[in-house]
Amino acid sequence: MSIKVTNLTKYYGDFLAVDDITFEVEKGQILGFLGPNGAGKSTTMKIITTYLPPTSGTVVVDGLDVEEKSIDVRRKLGYLPELNPLYHDMNVADYLDYIAALDGIPKANIKKRREEMIKTCGLDTMRDKSIGEMSKGFKQRVGLAQAMINEPDVLILDEPTSGLDPNQIIEIRNLIKKLGREKTVILSTHILSEVQATCNRVIIINKGKIVADGTPEDLQKRSKGESMVILEVKNSCDKNKLTASIREIRSVSKVEFIKDTGDSFIFNIHGEIGADLREVVSTKVNQQNALLLSMQTKQSSLEDVFRELTK
């Protein structure tokens, strides 16, 4: 149930979409594929799902090469393509029955599987509704139901939560997490919080190349971002004197006055990499007889990592 991608390269004519990438995903992993638009996420997924052949390199799904054993690979896959294509003139039940039949589910089980998927994806009230008339969120659920109806070992989801409202996003994420325990899941997204919430591994891809690979926490730590403290003090003190005294601290590189809220001053205090500024800053605040209202350290987020790596 593993996916093994080795030296995968894909050209569209002269355009290099995927540039010699290698990675492996194991069972139980939920891999988030992160990257700006046009980075090569969808192309990689299209190759894994046998829709497009690689220009060079190999993809092996559960020991089967995607080019040589294309049909056998497809039997193990559930795939939600980008933009979630659906037949708008069909109703949900007919559509899922059709997909189930194409997936090779025995006729006797089709109805049972369809009802299970309708229940899992919260489509009970939509069973007989024409897909074209449904809202984007419900269409997305139909797309997910379609991808999972054959109980695949490997799920490939290209932007699974696009177009959903916040409640639905949480539901779908929980569903993916649940599935991810027994399956191999690859999902692509450009929503960073999604990766943090759902995935236990992230690959950041840019211009066809892998630029980072690890757990979301790993990547966050890897960020070269400086440490920063947001300080709020009562405006009864002298802000220039306070600024000057904080600047005296050796590990502080920059003090920015952000704003005067009317009863307090807010500063951003930048420090050297890895420095913990909280203690020294609060001492200085006390020395200046200023009244400390709040202080928080700002951690570099996955956003920062993403921006750094895909610049």
Added chain:
Amino acid sequence: MQNIKTIFLKELKSYFNSPIAYIVMIVYLIISGFLFVWLGFFQANVASLRDYFGNFFIQLILFVVFIPAITMRSFSEEKKQGTLELLLTKPVTDIELILGKYFSALALICITLCSTIVYFIVVLFMGPIPFGPFFTSLVGFVLMSAFYIGIGIFVSSLTENQIVAFIVSVLIGLFFFLIGKILMIFPPSMVSFFEYIATDYHLNIISRGVLDTRVILYYFSMIFLTVYLTKVSLESRKW
């Protein structure tokens, strides 16, 4: 085989869920009914059944216009909606998908052609029964439809745009239809070649009441060619 059946049934159902099937069938019934009377079937003329099948307008409308109207969306709509990617990542081969779609269009045409049985029955009551020519003409019509469906499905696999698919299919259909009628403009050495590729040359032979193997071979090779070209067209995504 199971996959072909699944796709066949889904496609046939979607023809009847859209207005296209009904428009084609009703217009065909009106025109063919009008011609049936106009050609003077009620005189119970044996030759008139052949006139019916050999009629220029019937052929023009059925093959050149109606079949492209039926086939224009078969692949272009899948391409446009992105559902082709969905289908081609299911455990279904390209050829199963093509044949499923192909047979569903053929089935729709056969259902439409069934209406001509009515004329046969009418003639049956009127006088001597020209069973042979009627039967072989019907076979010829089905074979020729099968060829035109092949053209339509192939062209539809080339474009995302249904209208483009329709117009190009009509033009290709017109070429094969009219080539046999303008043979005199070609140099004598090439006449037999153009006569051979013309569709209605074969239809005329077969409607005399003989299932000529050369005719059947012609249609089957044309059908094979168009299905093969469709397969190549679907595979072109991999180039």
